[in-house]
Amino acid sequence: xxxxxxxxxxxxxxxxxxxxxxxxxxxxxxxxxxxxxxxxxxxxxxxxxxxxxxxxxxxxxxxxxxxxxxxxxxxxxxxxxxxxxxxxxxxxxxxxxxxxxxxxxxxxxxxxxxxxxxxxxxxxxxxxxxxxxxxxxxxxxxxxxxxxxxxxxxxxxxxxxxxxxxxxxxxxxxxxxxxxxxxxxxxxxxxxxxxxxxxxxxxxxxxxxxxxxxxxxxxxxxxxxxxxxxxxxxxxxxxxxxxxxxxxxxxxxxxxxxxxxxxxxxxxxxxxxxxxxxxxxxxxxxxxxxxxxx
Amino acid sequence: xxxxxxxxxxxxxxxxxxxxxxxxxxxxxxxxxxxxxxxxxxxxxxxxxxxxxxxxxxxxxxxxxxxxxxxxxxxxxxxxxxxxxxxxxxxxxxxxxxxxxxxxxxxxxxxxxxxxxxxxxxxxxxxxxxxxxxxxxxxxxxxxxxxxxxxxxxxxxxxxxxxxxxxxxx
Numbered sequence: 466x467x468x469x470x471x472x473x474x475x476x477x478x479x480x481x482x483x484x485x486x487x488x489x490x491x492x493x494x495x496x497x498x499x500x501x502x503x504x505x506x507x508x509x510x511x512x513x514x515x516x517x518x519x520x521x522x523x524x525x526x527x528x529x530x531x532x533x534x535x536x537x538x539x540x541x542x543x544x545x546x547x548x549x550x551x552x553x554x555x556x557x558x559x560x561x562x563x564x565x566x567x568x569x570x571x572x573x574x575x576x577x578x579x580x581x582x583x584x585x586x587x588x589x590x591x592x593x594x595x596x597x598x599x600x601x602x603x604x605x606x607x608x609x610x611x612x613x614x615x616x617x618x619x620x621x622x623x624x625x626x627x628x629x630x631x632x633x634x635x636x637x638x639x640x641x642x643x644x645x646x647x648x649x650x651x652x653x654x655x656x657x658x659x660x661x662x663x664x665x666x667x668x669x670x671x672x673x674x675x676x677x678x679x680x681x682x683x684x685x686x687x688x689x690x691x692x693x694x695x696x697x698x699x700x701x702x703x704x705x706x707x708x709x710x711x712x713x714x715x716x717x718x719x720x721x722x723x724x725x726x727x728x729x730x731x732x733x734x735x736x737x738x739x740x741x742x743x744x745x746x747x748x749x750x751x752x753x754x755x756x757x758x759x
Numbered sequence: 760x761x762x763x764x765x766x767x768x769x770x771x772x773x774x775x776x777x778x779x780x781x782x783x784x785x786x787x788x789x790x791x792x793x794x795x796x797x798x799x800x801x802x803x804x805x806x807x808x809x810x811x812x813x814x815x816x817x818x819x820x821x822x823x824x825x826x827x828x829x830x831x832x833x834x835x836x837x838x839x840x841x842x843x844x845x846x847x848x849x850x851x852x853x854x855x856x857x858x859x860x861x862x863x864x865x866x867x868x869x870x871x872x873x874x875x876x877x878x879x880x881x882x883x884x885x886x887x888x889x890x891x892x893x894x895x896x897x898x899x900x901x902x903x904x905x906x907x908x909x910x911x912x913x914x915x916x917x918x919x920x921x922x923x924x925x926x927x928x929x
Contacts, residue, residue, distance in 0.1 A: 474810055479837070516782070
């Protein structure tokens with residue numbers, strides 16, 4: 466009887482988890498995952514705080530000797546940045562003036578909030594990044610960036626924590642374009658330290674060193690966020706190049722990221738689109754397209 | 760009490776995993792504190808309770824890792840059940856045997872993860888052979904160490920209790 470009870474319980478647990486596995490194969494995480502992440506997030510956060518404090522003590526001891534030199538370097542850098550800022554202000558003014566003349570209204574850049582990275586695992590085969598968002602409430606599909614480039618998007622919001630799907634993950638894909646030629650393609654994670662840029666025809670001019678940025682047409686990521694740099698271009702299957710892209714960000718070095726509040730496609734439009742197309746959101750439809758191409 | 764001990768162990772495993780990941784970026788590839796907790800816990804408990812705790816630990820591990828939610832939950836449930844059944848049948852008490860059990864459990868977990876990935880997402884992504892061997896070895900080493908350490912602590916506690924009861928009798 467006891468053994469039967471054990472086996473029945475085991476079967477029930479396994480069945481429950483199989484159902485869980487089969488139901489969360491979409492881009493949206495399961496509610497249970499959000500709950501568990503909310504419970505386990507503080508522990509990951511505690512580890513980050515402990516590490517930061519220990520590193521801070523050793524860092525301040527080391528830093529005291531090089532403080533004067535660092536200060537001098539930082540002042541020089543600040544002057545350089547200030548000059549660059551003045552130049553950029555000029556460029557922005559000119560751009561605004563030209564936009565006004567031509568009647569072009571640029572999309573708003575949108576606001577963002579800063580989030581701390583409390584857990585990062587980019588080495589194992591199950592890449593993940595957990596953020597602590599503090600007072601800001603994370604939402605599904607919010608783009609996550611750093612000053613160097615695109616990191617990924619929020620897949621499991623569990624206020625005040627959020628799990629991020631990295632762009633290097635196999636299941637991640639972003640509409641991207643080659644900055645030099647403006648040719649659009651689909652950048653997708655290869656599960657390694659690089660991305661693959663798909664759907665670029667063989668006749669298209671692509672060179673190693675070309676900058677890849679977000680195209681802003683997938684309904685998730687705004688246009689113009691740097692993704693990475695082309696490292697190799699080879700003739701691929703059928704009519705397309707096989708292009709490898711080295712991401713601009715190094716996930717192992719991330720400690721803070723910016724999370725965009727802006728919704729690239731307003732919710733109302735998304736609803737209209739999804740009711741027309743019969744898919745829940747634009748991102749998912751883009752994803753499905755990508756999967757079918759694969 | 761059993762539940763509290765397990766919850767504390769789970770919190771410690773999550774803390775160790777997070778700290779290890781901060782200190783060494785390939786930590787989770789080589790060491791699996793959740794698996795060590797699950798197998799150790801199943802040595803002292805019934806298969807039913809082991810399955811439940813394995814399931815909980817696996818889902819907690821899934822919350823921290825990418826991929827499909829429930830992969831580790833499923834794998835750790837099975838690993839916990841089989842470890843507990845094996846312990847009941849073979850009465851494993853030597854540290855070397857315990858170490859071997861942890862190695863077998865780590866291998867079983869990797870095999871289940873690979874099978875699930877193959878069935879559900881068509882692409883099997885596992886660490887390289889070296890990392891898998893290191894993961895099994897670290898699980899075996901950590902498991903045996905944990906077993907010896909807790910055994911020693913219990914021994915000392917028993918001795919202290921015996922001495923105390925003798926003194927009270929006098």
